[in-house]
Amino acid sequence: MEEFVEATITVNGKPVTRRVQPRQHLIDFLREELGLTGSHTACEHGVCGACTVRVDGEIRRGCLMLAVQAHGCSVDTVEGLTDNGELAALQQAFHERNALQCGFCTAGMLLTAQALVATAPEATREDIRDFMSGNLCRCTGYQAIVDAIEEVIATRRKGARA
């Protein structure tokens, strides 16, 4: 029987302390222990990006990181970034352009896209396709996703110039 260790992680702005198995992945911790089911597991291999969360401000694959590695870190998920409004512009653009079908990849897409939107105000369509290349969507054909992100970047650019 594996030992449990204590981990304290700030999740969506609130510190939580749990006894976890050292082998438990961050994504399983978030989903199973905290009920944050907005992020998903799909390839469990670091390829598809469905489990993308943010750790200390950087996007990370929740399936490639152990929960104990997040001890002392700040973790944000789609639930928290929805509630604080940070993803609102992307969510609206995704909605209006139907940049999702089944929704299973969507949390990962939004978090990844937000990382681009926040850091690359001049990103071109090709840059967007390239940056989003680590996130698998099996439904849409990607075009609406690229369109939505492009629109949000353009709107922000206009806002910054105004």
Add this chain to the structure above:
Amino acid sequence: MNDRTELERLAPAPSAEKPDAPARTKTATGYIGQSVPRAGARRLLQGRGSYTDDLKLPRLAHVVFFRSPYAHARIRKLDLTKAGRQAGVLAVFDGRAIAEYCAPWVAVLGHLKGIKSPPQHAVAIERACWQGEAVAAIVAESRAQGEDALAHVEAEWEELPVVTDMEDALSNRSVIHPELGDNICFKRDFVTEGFEDAFAKADVVVEETYGFGRHTGVTLEGRSIVADYNAGEHSLTVYHATQAPHMMQDIFSRHLNIPEANVRVICKDVGGSFGIKVHVYPDEMATAAISVMLRRPVKFVADRLESFLTDIHAREHKATVRLACTKDGKIVGFDLDDLTGIGPYSVYPRTSGIEGNQVVNLTGGPYAHKNYRAKLNVVFTNKNVTCQYRAVGHPIAVALTEGIVDLAAQKLGLDPAEFRRRNLIPDDAYPYTFPSGLKFEQLSHHQCLDKLLELMDYKGLRAEQKKLRENKVYRGIGLAAMIEVTNPSPAFYGVGGARISAQDGATVRLEPTGMVTCLVSVTEQGQGTEGIFAQVCATAVGVSIDKVRVITGDTGTTPYGGGTWASRGAGIGGEALLQAGKALRANILELAAAVLNVDKNALDVSEDAVRDKATGEAKLPLAEVGRIGYFRPDTLPLKFQAELTVTRHYTPREYGFTFTNGIQASYVEVDADTGFVKLLKHWCVEDCGTVINPMLVDEQIRGGVVQGLGGAMLEECLYSDEGQLLNGSLADYLVPMSGDTPDIVVAHISTPTRQSELGAKGVGEAGTAGAPGAVMNAINDALAPFGKRVNVQPFTPERILKALGKI
């Protein structure tokens, strides 16, 4: 950050007075044809979807499966004792134990004459026939504990001869199921009268052999099921990521011996299906059986390796096709010899004979010719099973047809677009019967071709291509015309004895507040079914779309129906809903006429109120209709009974299938030094009849195209000669990502089907059907200066370099 006003600005919350109305929507009637954002996407965008794996029930147990490491082996010893003693393990079962609760199945259909398959058990007994077949089940308090215990299963195996190659299977060198006599699951021979003569007299006959890699659906969400048996009422509730809840209800009932009325299948959000989640999977049946055995809820979610090993595969074909034509470019006929390997069992209940059968039905489909011969062999192999995956048979048939059509055009020195124009069935030739017997109601091949050539600037691209070739830049243009089976009648499965519904039903209910609830038997897999149903319902009843709530995916509440497969949701479920909505509108008018004491013919429903038809003046808000109908019927005439809930059903019957048509084009650049292909652009012109929501239709076509491109360029389930899957992870099995994918231009010709009032044909599979053929032709066009061709998918850099003689 959590400032309330700021949050309101960024993400305004709906209120009781102002429901969650999607942006850019009309508040009046008439939503059909509008790009309405679907309301259901909002919660998915906020991480508040509810997929089967998200569900936790009290006393939930988790099942994991011990799977065969061999492609074909006899189980000499299977000792589960140690596994059963591991921490958290609740129970262990072998195939025999499960079989006491779950009857085996045989996947055959009466109308596929001669199809055969052996009985298949939920968990294999005595022998495993493919690597990954479940041979034992371990139930534990957590998935992790179950997986820990797997390491303690003690098994001894006797390896048996393995058949992985289709031609080897066809030779019957080693017969996988000796009791069946040979390895042939299904065969079909078809020839039209005068075929031999026509081919003998033809000026030109071209022939080529094509190969298609076995690939799979890769739904991002793995197959998921939570089965909850309640012994107190001998009932089974199954939360299931499925496309066909009623089909599964029937199957759980019959194989677990529980009355159908006691089985309820609930399909919550589904993370992609594409045909993968419409079949009976042994591990899912075992999960349900174990719930009955343990009298508690049990969950199974396939991990990615399990998905690759056991989700149905598809499209492993090798086919030789011949085309005969006159020297002035008139196609005389097609000749097909197709071989496909389906794994060791035909998949229940739809069978693994359908894909090959579709290839026979559809090859040569867009063209006006009278002579056709087809031979099909569907053989058993010791690989994972194959069955119906998005566009079933179409990507094969389209690539075969379009590949050989291009080859013929090349031989005749004709431009491929011009050769197609001379041979596509004329738009005024309908109704039309194809030599394989299929009947087309009304297609629009020539309108689609014209539109495509204009859209892509075909002449301009040809000029650009020519110019670039001078600089040793090798670009290619490929066309692929197609026909597609949609809105299937009972001719698809029902006539063969399968208990699979071709009809669907819709119930529409006016709520006391004036809201409208509709319950439809078609399911939502992410394609936007619920969104377009809201559009159809709002239009039919005469309410604004934010007043409509749609419920699908629950056998306990919705009418009986087929679900989502074969591009049938909009065309069949949509028509049932349209008729139900219209009937509710008529009943609302009856009630309003009684209240207002006027002739009902002078009234209409629009914009959430009963109105004077002539002036548009609001006479009675629907909330008032609801209030009177439900709370004050005492104020209505004595004999008047309000009927504010209506159900209607619809089955297409006039034609076996409502065929659609379309044409795609691909523009690629081949690097002759590396063999890499860059997909530059892709076009699709499609005729799906009435387009209910252009935005949803277009993105569904694009997604389909990308799935087709995946199969043509990247995806293949690779097996060793020993039947070992070599690429069971997403790091090794490649799928298209955003960087590999071109922009895709979509346009429509609209020829509504006259069989229904809605006029919608299916569209979900069109992109996948045509893309592989288009990209194959584009690559071969790029390779034309070298006098080389490729004809085995996927078109990997290795295959292209081999064709060029560089490796």
